[in-house]
Amino acid sequence: EDQVTQSPEALRLQEGESSSLNCSYTVSGLRGLFWYRQDPGKGPEFLFTLYSAGEEKEKERLKATLTKKESFLHITAPKPEDSATYLCAVPVNTGFQKLVFGTGTRLLVSP
Amino acid sequence: NAGVTQTPKFRILKIGQSMTLQCAQDMNHNYMYWYRQDPGMGLKLIYYSVGAGITDKGEVPNGYNVSRSTTEDFPLRLELAAPSQTSVYFCASSLPGEEQYFGPGTRLTVT
Numbered sequence: 001e002d003q004v005t006q007s008p009e010a011l012r013l014q015e016g017e018s019s020s021l022n023c024s025y026t027v028s029g030l031r032g033l034f035w036y037r038q039d040p041g042k043g044p045e046f047l048f049t050l051y052s053a054g055e056e057k058e059k060e061r062l063k064a065t066l067t068k069k070e071s072f073l074h075i076t077a078p079k080p081e082d083s084a085t086y087l088c089a090v091p092v093n094t095g096f097q098k099l100v101f102g103t104g105t106r107l108l109v110s111p
Numbered sequence: 112n113a114g115v116t117q118t119p120k121f122r123i124l125k126i127g128q129s130m131t132l133q134c135a136q137d138m139n140h141n142y143m144y145w146y147r148q149d150p151g152m153g154l155k156l157i158y159y160s161v162g163a164g165i166t167d168k169g170e171v172p173n174g175y176n177v178s179r180s181t182t183e184d185f186p187l188r189l190e191l192a193a194p195s196q197t198s199v200y201f202c203a204s205s206l207p208g209e210e211q212y213f214g215p216g217t218r219l220t221v222t
Contacts, residue, residue: 034210043201043213096208097142097161098169101153
């Protein structure tokens with residue numbers, strides 16, 4: 001069964017304290033992986049797409065990496081505005097219409 | 112561009128009532144999707160469409176119906192609402208094989 005697991009469920013950081021979020025998956029044939037950010041009461045906001053193992057992408061304080069079994073979202077020197085739930089999702093068909101989402105990591109960054 | 116819009120933002124239904132959740136996008140995306148998000152659970156795909164007149168079931172389609180008569184609109188119909196349909200509903204759209212863009216959500220309570 002296709003499955004996406006995110007850890008930790010929740011993470012509390014001090015401003016400036018770097019850390020990493022994990023997304024591990026079991027799918028038959030990796031086609032790509034998406035990272036989203038979701039603020040309370042809002043829809044998910046797209047961050048990154050990674051297509052193959054070894055690929056990395058960066059945006060401001062965020063850096064996403066991908067291996068054959070998992071992806072990491074590294075947060076460098078976070079600020080309070082980085083507080084959100086971070087979701088990862090994996091397509092399970094070639095057309096990318098069907099995504100399996102993880103349950104997310106709730107990140108809280110304190111000043 | 113407004114992106115993906117959803118109406119209403121909130122709704123309370125009585126058991127057995129019906130309603131339609133509206134979704135529209137102005138990005139000329141071929142693909143559109145409906146998800147539900149329950150507390151502590153990942154987003155679950157209800158239905159999706161790859162173009163006008165073409166729809167298909169996702170992971171949790173029971174109790175819902177969709178239609179797609181135009182590229183822009185993708186309404187979700189709930190017939191005979193049940194408490195198990197209490198959730199937050201998100202509509203999304205995408206180009207083929209690319210990231211999905213989400214609307215702001217509709218919070219539905221069935222009592």
